[in-house]
Amino acid sequence: MMSKLGVFDVSVRYGKVPALTDVTLHLEEGERVFISGPNGAGKSSLLGAISGAVATTHGRIEMDGHLLTGRAPEAIARLGLSMVPEGREIFGSLTVSENLRVGTGLRRDRGAVEGDIEEIFEAFPILGERRHASAGALSGGQQQMLAIGRALMTNPKLMMVDEPSLGLAPKIVDQVYDTLVQLQEERGLTLLIVEQSSTRAARVGGRMILLRGGSVVGDGDAAAFAEKDLLSEAYFGQSKAQPKKEAAQ
């Protein structure tokens, strides 16, 4: 069977520095997959390569049988891929509701846009209250909600979320994940999430792919990762002298 997303032998390098080396992975329709690994493992480069924002030097990427490699980011977005980037990348000078509208230009069902915006405001009431406020004035958690809402407004089939927990209080992170899971169940989305914490991933549930030094070093149930030492090995190599407590954070 053809998988939802197929990454085959993909390499990315920035100048002479390799960021990803021959990465192969597959996502099935409706699956929830976490990408984890230490800083510099190539997590964001992988998302960048899939979304078209970062050029690949080798390999190919397919979604629903369409070749993504070599396509412009806007063309990939049109095929049904949406992105909640690291650091959220909200348009701070635009209002909350304008942020939600930016991604609706690719939709053919323009008539449904207004209704969908109201739905986002129902899911995130705080965004509805501040719909005419400048998005730059929102708190970090609210901006994360807005980034998710903005990505949903393109009506994606596959959504990628880069470090949704970055810079947010644990309570807010719980909310963000509750929302993501709920949205996935409602819409049948396929989710690819970068998440540093295996315990967090295990709690949410799903498959986990572990990257290290630009290569896949592990692939399995997130809960299994949380129990095993695999993650700390990925972080600190074979040296057991390093403290392990940070890995779980």
Next chain:
Amino acid sequence: MTSLAQLFFDAASLGGIYAMAALGIALIFGVMNLVNFAHGEYIAFCVFALIVPSTEAVAVMFLGKAPAFLLIPVLLGLGAGAAVASEYVVFRHMRKATPVAMMISSFALGFVIQNALLAVYGGRPKAISLWPDLNTPVGVLGAQVPLLQLIVVLTTLLVVCALALLLKKTRLGLEMRAAAENFTMARLLGVRANVVITGAFALSGALAAAVALIMATQTGVADVRMGGQIMLVAFIATVIGGLGSLPGAVAAGFLIGGASVLLQAFLPLEVRPFRDAFLYTLVIACLLLRPQGLFAASSAKPRI
């Protein structure tokens, strides 16, 4: 003697021209971090499009003969077309180039346009008369003001409001503002880079044509070097306004126009020929105090 009202209209009309030229530059800088030094040549190109191509000293009106209701849209279209064509031929191939490389290629493009004009029309400035009736003075608030000055001030206000509405209320405007702030993110949301950039060039070119119409009427001269002077002032206005900031470009355009007229009026006679030296001293002071410009733009980061 020059009255206060007279000074005001002088300042407002000169500032209006600078503001529109600066807007044309700021629009393109906003979406692709390109300081388009060919912008002044778009203006010169539009002025020369008014007359019949020949190297004769006497200009014969060509497009300039058309009635205003026809001439204005045609020339705006021509300006937009020239700008879009230059994007297609030159800048589209430089999307991944550094801002410096793009800027240098815009210089090159400017020279190409200027020399093409030189080859076709000759180097001597030509007298042209477009809408001469507009230079007849009318009495406003006790001052004798050429009708054209009033029209320039009104046109500038109209253009600024129309542009603000377009940016605020249309799909293209929304995409342009999003792209100006974060181009990559906008593209990840399906915003087509080509549409936004072509749109910015078209608007910029139409603004150049509007400036060309005003300059041709006001000065009555077509000169292949006319683009350089206005480009210099407009570029300074975009820098003082904060590169990429549209309100900043408009405000700084008016500021420079106003300062220029005030210096002209109040400098002692013997130093008046050096007015521009004083003007640019003010510019330097302005940049020393606020290097990021009067209005810091949110878009002053790399494109990709």
